Amino acid sequence: xxxxxxxxxxxxxxxxxxxxxxxxxxxxxxxxxxxxxxxxxxxxxxxxxxxxxxxxxxxxxxxxxxxxxxxxxxxxxxxxxxxxxxxxxxxxxxxxxxxxxxxxxxxxxxxxxxxxxxxxxxxxxxxxxxxxxxxxxxxxxxxxxxxxxxxxxxxxx
Amino acid sequence: xxxxxxxxxxxxxxxxxxxxxxxxxxxxxxxxxxxxxxxxxxxxxxxxxxxxxxxxxxxxxxxxxxxxxxxxxxxxxxxxxxxxxxxxxxxxxxxxxxxxxxxxxxxxxxxxxxxxxxxxxxxxxxxxxxxxxxxxxxxxxxxxxxxxxxxxxxxxxxxxxxxxxxxxxxxxxxxxxxxxxxxxxxxxxxxxxxxxxxxxxxx
Numbered sequence: 539x540x541x542x543x544x545x546x547x548x549x550x551x552x553x554x555x556x557x558x559x560x561x562x563x564x565x566x567x568x569x570x571x572x573x574x575x576x577x578x579x580x581x582x583x584x585x586x587x588x589x590x591x592x593x594x595x596x597x598x599x600x601x602x603x604x605x606x607x608x609x610x611x612x613x614x615x616x617x618x619x620x621x622x623x624x625x626x627x628x629x630x631x632x633x634x635x636x637x638x639x640x641x642x643x644x645x646x647x648x649x650x651x652x653x654x655x656x657x658x659x660x661x662x663x664x665x666x667x668x669x670x671x672x673x674x675x676x677x678x679x680x681x682x683x684x685x686x687x688x689x690x691x692x693x694x695x
Numbered sequence: 696x697x698x699x700x701x702x703x704x705x706x707x708x709x710x711x712x713x714x715x716x717x718x719x720x721x722x723x724x725x726x727x728x729x730x731x732x733x734x735x736x737x738x739x740x741x742x743x744x745x746x747x748x749x750x751x752x753x754x755x756x757x758x759x760x761x762x763x764x765x766x767x768x769x770x771x772x773x774x775x776x777x778x779x780x781x782x783x784x785x786x787x788x789x790x791x792x793x794x795x796x797x798x799x800x801x802x803x804x805x806x807x808x809x810x811x812x813x814x815x816x817x818x819x820x821x822x823x824x825x826x827x828x829x830x831x832x833x834x835x836x837x838x839x840x841x842x843x844x845x846x847x848x849x850x851x852x853x854x855x856x857x858x859x860x861x862x863x864x865x866x867x868x869x870x871x872x873x874x875x876x877x878x879x880x881x882x883x884x885x886x887x888x889x890x891x892x893x894x895x896x897x898x
Contacts, residue, residue, distance in 0.1 A: 576873065579776045579810065583870065586774050596774070596812065603776075603808050610806070611845040657720055664716040672709040679701045 564618040571625035574632035575606045581639035590646035602631035731881040734768040735865045735888040754895045757828045765819040769811035776868035781805040785853040796887040798877040805842040857896045864889045
């Protein structure tokens with residue numbers, strides 16, 4: 539009788555322990571998913587500040603956030619299996635976003651460097667052209683002015 | 696005009712044109728000081744500022760489905776990560792403080808996270824219903840509710856009345872501190888956005 543009672547107590551405690559352990563695991567995975575989603579957002583934000591194209595990444599980021607939200611709600615309602623699954627999806631999606639954002643940042647860096655270089659070259663050439671035309675116009679005005687003065691001089695006989 | 700006047704005019708025009716030629720480079724390094732702001736509103740089921748409750752009756756019964764539309768707009772100048780937090784309060788619990796941008800101390804009942812592009816507007820459907828309600832002589836207690844098909848344990852009490860309110864707060868992910876904050880910074884100012892809707896609980 540006591541053996542049976544002891545057995546029941548052990549089984550009950552084991553179930554509770556497993557439940558708590560599984561809940562803890564789901565909670566830890568949810569926290570990790572939250573951090574990954576934040577990192578993904580920061581990566582996309584950085585890319586946007588560098589002038590990169592974030593349109594495709596925004597769609598993926600919204601999906602990652604939906605997985606994260608779903609995982610949180612599943613955990614709150616006691617669906618630990620569902621929560622862990624959705625956390626894994628959020629992490630996986632976020633990792634892809636971070637990787638893609640990194641690649642696009644390299645492209646954006648090169649493009650912005652080229653843009654700056656082209657801007658400097660264009661502005662310099664344009665300024666040089668203005669100065670040259672300005673000098674030529676000044677020369678024209680000066681020679682015209684001198685010709686007008688010479689014409690106005692009376693003939694010396 | 697004599698020669699000296701012509702020289703002055705030509706030099707002045709050349710200087711102005713050279714500055715114009717370099718202006719794209721100059722403007723690229725001047726930061727945009729436009730005001731950053733967000734807008735948050737709760738609309739009725741049809742996306743308008745009306746019909747928040749069936750038959751415009753704010754007396755809510757247990758199990759009655761209430762549908763709203765959440766309106767969020769961003770004019771932050773960049774991609775933003777926002778968290779819209781729903782809190783259930785009675786009439787005595789402090790609402791958010793707009794002057795100091797302090798959020799309500801009540802716990803979050805439901806949270807919706809999303810991202811917004813600059814100048815993007817989102818309309819998010821929301822629905823909720825009361826599940827666990829206890830009404831005694833001088834107390835009304837909401838034990839649980841269903842929010843967007845997710846159960847939520849709340850335990851909010853109202854004494855000598857049956858009025859409750861949903862407070863909706865807009866939290867914005869702060870790039871510098873890497874965490875969500877209630878409100879956002881715009882220049883030297885701190886601004887925040889929140890809404891509330893009252894309802895009564897029927898037995």
